[in-house]
Amino acid sequence: MESSSTTRRQATRQKLYEAAVTLIAEKGFSATTVDEIAERAGVAKGTVYYNFKSKTELFEELLRHGVGLLTASLRSAAEETAERGGTRVEALDAMIRAGLAFIDRYPAFTQLYVAELWRTNRAWQATLLVVRQEAVAVVEDVLREGVGNGELSEEIDIPLTAAALVGMVLVAALDWKAFQPERSMDDVHSALSLLLHGRVSGH
Secondary structure (H helix, E strand, O other), X not given: OOXXXXXXXXXXXXXXXXXXXXXXXXXXXXXXXXXXXXXXXXXXXHHHHHHOOOHHHHHHHHHHHHHHHHHHHHHHHHHHHHHOOXXXXXXXXXXXXXXXXXXXXXXXXXXXXHHHHOOOOOOOHHHHHHHHHHHHHHHHHHHHXXXXXXXXXXXXXXXXXXXXXXXXXXXHHXXXXXXXXXXOHHXXXXXXXXXXXXXXXXX
């Protein structure tokens, strides 16, 4: 059982993550101050430093936390498909939907994560690469199983295909949120599902 102080600390960290992610998405990392994060979270400035040594550490933990949630939702989609006897392609389809649901729920975090992937010389670059690989590895596992059972072609490049699928979902979902918000998640999922099944060519 977790103690009430641990639960309270986790709730405080969650508030700080939410405040930080929205502020940084609005203003950028450098322009966001610890004072503003504390104010947005409704806590004292000292609370930020009690939980994190610095703004950089807060941001690094935010990336770890957010991508951890995405990884868990992808893994859960794959496991649920396997439990009901679904194919590996169905598992990938379920993961696309789980990714869209995550991005629908955390659009500011996703925007921030995608932007940070392309920056260099950041203090958290190593952390970002590790957590990105954790998310991509979940997709790689499903692709590997699909190749192993003959569902998917042995010719596919598993690491690159996994990265492409994750990238497709992230970028397509950001495009959806920014430029086509009137479309439903079902609609966006159907479009990406056609790509997954290779049915774009019409053959």
